[in-house]
Amino acid sequence: MKEFVCIVCPRGCRLKIDDELNVTGNSCPRGANYAKEEVTAPKRIITSTVRVNNRENLLVSVKTSIAVPKGMMFEVMKEINKISVSAPTHIGDIALSNVLNTGADIVITKEIK
Amino acid sequence: MKEVSLVIIGGGSAGMAAAIEAKKNGVDDILILEKDNDLGGILNQCIHNGFGLTEFKEELSGPEYLSRFVKQVEELHIPYRLNSLVLNITKDKVVTYSNDKEGVVCLKAKAIIFATGCYERGAGAISLPGSRCSGIITAGVAQKYLNIHGYLAGKRVVILGSGDIGLIMARRLTLEGAKVLCVSEIMPYSNGLNRNIAQCLNDFNIPLYLSRSVSKVIGKNRVEKVILSQVDEKMQFIPGTEMEFECDTLLLSIGLIPYVSLLNNIDCEMSSTKGAKVNDYLETNIDGIFACGNCLHVHDVVDFVTDEGREAGRNAALYIKGLIKNSNDHITVTNGNGIGYVVPQKIENLDHESLTFKFRVRKPVNNVRVVFKSNETEVASFIRPVLIPSEMVMLKLNKEQLSKITSKELTVSLEER
Numbered sequence: 001m002k003e004f005v006c007i008v009c010p011r012g013c014r015l016k017i018d019d020e021l022n023v024t025g026n027s028c029p030r031g032a033n034y035a036k037e038e039v040t041a042p043k044r045i046i047t048s049t050v051r052v053n054n055r056e057n058l059l060v061s062v063k064t065s066i067a068v069p070k071g072m073m074f075e076v077m078k079e080i081n082k083i084s085v086s087a088p089t090h091i092g093d094i095a096l097s098n099v100l101n102t103g104a105d106i107v108i109t110k111e112i113k
Numbered sequence: 114m115k116e117v118s119l120v121i122i123g124g125g126s127a128g129m130a131a132a133i134e135a136k137k138n139g140v141d142d143i144l145i146l147e148k149d150n151d152l153g154g155i156l157n158q159c160i161h162n163g164f165g166l167t168e169f170k171e172e173l174s175g176p177e178y179l180s181r182f183v184k185q186v187e188e189l190h191i192p193y194r195l196n197s198l199v200l201n202i203t204k205d206k207v208v209t210y211s212n213d214k215e216g217v218v219c220l221k222a223k224a225i226i227f228a229t230g231c232y233e234r235g236a237g238a239i240s241l242p243g244s245r246c247s248g249i250i251t252a253g254v255a256q257k258y259l260n261i262h263g264y265l266a267g268k269r270v271v272i273l274g275s276g277d278i279g280l281i282m283a284r285r286l287t288l289e290g291a292k293v294l295c296v297s298e299i300m301p302y303s304n305g306l307n308r309n310i311a312q313c314l315n316d317f318n319i320p321l322y323l324s325r326s327v328s329k330v331i332g333k334n335r336v337e338k339v340i341l342s343q344v345d346e347k348m349q350f351i352p353g354t355e356m357e358f359e360c361d362t363l364l365l366s367i368g369l370i371p372y373v374s375l376l377n378n379i380d381c382e383m384s385s386t387k388g389a390k391v392n393d394y395l396e397t398n399i400d401g402i403f404a405c406g407n408c409l410h411v412h413d414v415v416d417f418v419t420d421e422g423r424e425a426g427r428n429a430a431l432y433i434k435g436l437i438k439n440s441n442d443h444i445t446v447t448n449g450n451g452i453g454y455v456v457p458q459k460i461e462n463l464d465h466e467s468l469t470f471k472f473r474v475r476k477p478v479n480n481v482r483v484v485f486k487s488n489e490t491e492v493a494s495f496i497r498p499v500l501i502p503s504e505m506v507m508l509k510l511n512k513e514q515l516s517k518i519t520s521k522e523l524t525v526s527l528e529e530r
């Protein structure tokens with residue numbers, strides 16, 4: 001039996017999962033999926049920023065399009081920190097595709113004119 | 114003097130939602146005044162995920178969430194002025210603002226919506242003991258430096274206060290290569306969402322010390338060491354419990370306070386939220402001046418800010434059309450046992466389909482009844498298994514329950530079960 005907090009939404013339900021992957025304590029199905037994933041292959045969305053070449057002192061925010069393995073967070077951050085883009089930027093633009101073969105793209109999340 | 118139907122002060126989530134809703138309710142002549150160089154307010158720097166689950170059923174980052182409202186503001190052709198700081202307002206709704214293009218401008222408004230957000234408590238607010246060297250910075254300011262401009266506040270960091278901004282910054286600084294040594298919370302419980310403790314601290318093995326606070330900051334020019342000590346029930350440091358941390362930065366995440374200095378000049382009644390007292394129309398005691406969002410009471414979830422903004426926009430539209438009046442014959446809503454504050458604090462009119470009350474509990478409680486009482490009789494009650502101060506609670510009374518309010522008092526309190 002393992003116990004942890006669901007991080008899928010701000011409600012933060014306290015989940016319990018047993019060795020047969022039966023989940024209790026969740027208020028919605030997403031919590032059950034999260035619990036199963038958390039004990040088998042935990043993943044996290046990473047949000048960060050990248051430099052904007054043609055603007056002074058300005059960054060643009062980015063995120064991974066899907067959650068990446070938790071153990072790879074710092075490696076993914078290293079890749080993100082190598083990227084720079086040029087303004088204008090649009091939400092959904094891909095700054096780097098398939099980062100470290102995780103299947104996740106690094107996607108822009110901010111409009112800069 | 115130029116006249117405008119509705120002036121909205123602050124172009125954050127609350128202000129944009131208010132403007133959009135007022136426009137949809139027939140107010141054509143609107144102006145949003147925003148002191149920053151972008152619409153969106155604090156969400157511009159909140160690059161993490163977690164916004165919009167109620168509003169859009171999607172998990173968005175702050176900039177993504179706000180951009181959806183900027184788009185609507187533009188599609189509806191709602192005028193706004195950026196870099197425009199409101200300097201003063203008067204009781205008869207003359208708004209003075211300034212910017213570098215127009216200089217100082219005075220406008221006469223029929224209605225005003227306050228949506229100015231909140232500010233962070235700093236070192237002075239808690240009489241932080243020890244040196245006032247550099248390297249002591251609030252979490253929100255550090256967030257702005259890092260996420261907008263790309264400056265890391267420090268390399269070895271202690272965070273005081275377990276509010277959500279502090280927790281989010283613990284993860285962010287760690288991912289950017291800083292070492293976050295610990296988060297220290299003076300209360301015996303955390304003030305942040307459970308989910309943020311899990312994904313921002315536990316994921317990175319950052320310890321959270323409860324009932325512990327900074328007993329001394331040491332450093333000549335820059336922070337060199339921070340001493341944390343355990344506190345007793347009276348919040349006094351217990352000698353002999355000191356823990357020493359070598360660090361270059363102390364991040365403060367010790368609370369947010371509604372930003373209402375403009376309202377203080379016009380005899381606006383204030384509440385225990387440190388924001389204005391409002392009625393069921395979100396109107397302050399000053400005729401035609403409304404408030405919503407973090408400047409009314411500090412919210413933890415932006416979706417609810419948006420909702421409150423809409424409500425203010427709708428009500429301001431009613432006011433402009435002459436459909437609501439501020440009487441002096443209202444029902445007073447008071448926070449009873451265990452309740453920190455309730456919004457609204459006054460009810461003008463019981464003839465609503467339903468009315469939502471928002472409040473926070475003073476400390477974590479289990480298995481309680483939230484009871485609404487008028488004249489010693491119970492109007493409504495709700496059973497709740499868990500309530501914690503870091504989560505704003507919203508409870509709705511329906512028409513029938515509202516009709517049971519028979520006196521000029523309504524009290525909301527907690528009872529044990």
Ligand SMILES: Cc1cc2nc3c(=O)[nH]c(=O)nc-3n(C[C@H](O)[C@H](O)[C@H](O)COP(=O)(O)OP(=O)(O)OC[C@H]3O[C@@H](n4cnc5c(N)ncnc54)[C@H](O)[C@@H]3O)c2cc1C
Binds near residue numbers: 127148154161199
């Ligand atoms: C750092 C931080 C992190 C958060 N994280 C989350 C989260 O993870 N998930 C979530 O759902 N919610 C989160 N929240 C809560 C939520 O995002 C905010 O409560 C919400 O965005 C506040 O909106 P607002 O419009 O009331 O205030 P703000 O966004 O602060 O907007 C107020 C605006 O008014 C302007 N203004 C102020 N005074 C004047 C003046 N005199 N003249 C002109 N303009 C003025 C300001 O410049 C600002 O743009 C967070 C809040 C903060 C502070």
Ligand code: SF4
Binds near residue numbers: 010012
């Ligand atoms: S179980 Fe569902 S409701 Fe509970 S925190 Fe997870 S996602 Fe949110």
